[in-house]
Amino acid sequence: MEEQTNRTPNRMEQGETRVDDLHLDRVVASQPEIGPTPPDGGYGWLIVVSAVIYHITVPALLSLYGLIILKAIREEGHEDNEVLKIWDVDIALVPVIALVIRLLLESWCRAVVKIFHMPRFMALSGLCLTVAGVLLSSYSTDAASNDHIVNTFSGIFAGIGCALTGQQTEVIITHYFREKLTMAQRIVRMAPSVGNCLVPILIGYLCSVYSGDVVVMIYGAIIMQNCIFLASYTRPIYIEKVLRHTYNMLRDAVEDEDEVIFSNQARKSEAERKNNEPSSSQGEPSSSHNNMAVEEDGTDVVVFNSKKNAKEILDPSIQYRENRPASKQSRFSSDFSTMYDTGSNRFSSDFGSLDINTYARVNGYQELENIDRQAPQPLYRETTVNAPTNSVVFAAEVSPGTARRTASLKKNFFTITNMLKDINFYLYALLHICTTFSILILGLIFPPLIWEQNPSMNIWSVSTLIAAAHGSALCFIMLCVVLPKSINEKARLCAAFCVAGAMGFYGIAMSSNKSLLVVWCMLASFSTAASSILQQPLYNSTLNEFDTTATMTASNTIVAIFIMTWSLLYNYDYKTCFLTASILQTVTACMFFALSFRRRR
Incomplete structure (x- = not known):
């Protein structure tokens, strides 16, 4: 009895340890899709820090080119009654083309990243392309330079680099996090707001000391320092060890037929x-x-103890x-x-x-x-041999490759059809257009607009005002990180953010007071950053019925076509740009609020 009582706790302890060890990391499976589990932290937080530093410096290129445009206009001379327009300085073509190229290539870069599985190489390659585009744009910082070819290639290089590194960052974060993935993604998406607060101060100081081309080259060198942090991008250890060794052990065990034993008899020593x-070699019968x-x-x-000398x-x-x-x-x-x-x-x-x-x-x-009436039929035969009419999917002359391609085309066609029938796709595309266009206008055109309405201000004062406005918005943006993962009222929350953005952009277009400009810019910055942060869970929750790649490609193409068409259609003045952003915010708010009353599926 004492032995039984002593054994009982030991069994309970063993049971507890066995329960604690029930992780997919320790499961040997024939299909690697069922495991293992991401670590949710550890080295992954270093990846998040590296991604945050990258998103602080690179998305702030809009503020860089906005202050460079302001510096070029001030050096050229500006009359009091002259209305400034977006294409007065040709370098404005660089951020617009970079944004369009990034949108068009994001889905392709995501596919490349998933195929090659080389995170460090992909991230550093994209960074080098971005730096090359920035350095190339330093040759057209003057207002008199109209080199469209240089600016076009600068935008193309910067857009490709941003798309490649950005998609690699999004993919590698999903490898390190699962339970805390939403928080990690929100922290990374909040980083551009920190850049909008810090980078204008740096650029404003550099513009007051150096010329425009030197400022662009210095900032290109600053961006290049991200190679130190992007070098930390590597595949998780569990992917390297578990998938490469554990599943290979299973494969070797299945393929190794040298020792196949199905016997209850004890082996001899x-x-x-x-x-x-x-004795057997001397001729005795076996x-x-x-x-x-x-x-x-x-x-x-x-x-069969072995293939060799099997008995x-x-x-x-x-x-x-x-x-x-x-x-x-x-x-x-x-x-x-x-x-x-x-x-x-x-x-x-x-x-x-x-x-x-x-x-x-x-x-x-x-x-x-x-069997006694006709010749015997083969036991195994193709499905199209002697088959009844209209009973097979493909004709007898269709090859397997053609059948696979036909099935793939039908699958893609059904995916696109379901996507176009779903109202959630149009909601996501509308929010994508509104957020992307607002970020472009606020970063690129807001600095020269402040100086146009207040000509007595210098570049340093303009950059300080911009930093103060974005810093005030950052206090509210940080609250978006602690939002729950699944927000039940996503539509109404997006509508509230868009209403604040509409007020901010309309106030920027209509007021010239410095204090009011800070308040309106704070509302606009908060709206765009919050919508960008909320865009990820909205994207994950509404895209459960159709393919993610098709939705991502279609929405990015729509946004790129809209921005390119709008920017090339007419040479708008600065106030018209902000009024357009205000109208977009209002339309988006109305659509989300109206559709928030529909029946949930």
């Missing part, structure tokens, strides 16, 4: 085997050893039949005439003695019914 080998082995355990089946353990009756001198027939023949005779051979193919009328007791052979 190596010494006993070595002692028996000389049947005696086999009989001894069979007497020990009669439940043995065929055992077969036979049933005694079969062994007697094989060894008797009366049996002159070989073990393997093609005569099934004596299939039910215990003294006959085991293998044959003659069904002559089988009663055809008793085929019903054999379930799997339906063709035996007409």
Whole structure:
């Protein structure tokens, strides 16, 4: 009894440890899709810090080019009654083209990132392309320079680099987090607001000391320092070890057929085997050893200890039949005439003695019914041979490759059809247009607009005002990080953010007071940043019925076409740009609020 009482806690402790060890990391499975579990922290937080530093410096390129445009206009000279327009300085083409290229290539870059699995190489390659585009744009910082080719290629290089590094960052964060993934993504999406607060102060100081081309090159060198942090992008250890070693062990175990044992008989030791080998080599019959082995355990089946020197353990009756001198027939023949005779051979193919009328007791052979009337049909044949009309999917002349391509096209067609029928797709695309356009206008055009309405201000004072406005908005943006993962009222929350943005952009266009500009810019910055942060959970929650890649590609294409068409259609003045952003915010708010009353699916 004492032993039983002592064993009970030990069993409970073992049970507890076994429950604690039930993780997918320790499961050997034939399909790697079921595991393992991301660590949710550890080295992943270093990845998040590196991504935050990258998103502080690179998205702030809009503020850089906005202050460079202001510096070029001030150096050229500006009259009091002159209305400034977006294409007065040709370098404004760089951020617009970079944004359009990034939107068009994000889905392709995401596919490349997932195919090659080289996070450090992809991230650093994108960073080098971004720096190359920034440095190339330093040749057209003057207001008099109108080199469209240089600015176009600068925007293309910067757009490709931002798309590649940005998608690599999003993918690698999902490898390190699962439970805390939403928080990590929100922290990264909040980083551009920190950049909008810090970078204008740095650029304003550099613009007051150096010329425009030197400022651009210095900031390109600052962006290049991200290579130190992006070098930390690496695949998680659990992917390297578990997927590469644990699943390979399973594969090797399945493919290794050198030792296949199906026997209940205890193995002999190596010494006993070595002692028996000389006796067999001296010419003694091996049947005696086999009989001894069979007497020990009669439940043995065929055992192959190895492919080399394999021996077969036979049933005694079969062994007697094989060894008797009366049996002159070989073990393997093609005569099934004596299939039910215990003294006959085991293998044959003659069904002559089988009663055809008793085929019903054999379930799997339906063709035996007409075996005496027609030639036997092959057991395995293609589905298109002698098949009834309209009973197969593909015709007999269609190759397997053509069938796969046809099925893939049909799948993509159904995916696009379902996407276009879903109202959530249009809501996401509308929010994407509103947020992207607002971020572009607020970063690129707000600095020269402040100076246009207050010509007495210098570049340093303008950059300080911008930093104060974004810093005030950052206090409210930080609250978005602690929002719950699943927000039940996403539509109404987005509507509230868009209403605040509409007020901010309309106030910027209509007021010239410095204090009011800070307040309106704070509302606009808070709205765009909060909508961008909320865009990720909204994207994850509404895209559960159709393919993510198709939705991402379609929405990015719509936004890119809208921005490119709007920017090239007419040379708008600065106030018109902010009024357009205010109208977009208002329309988006109305749509989300109206559709928040629909029945939830």
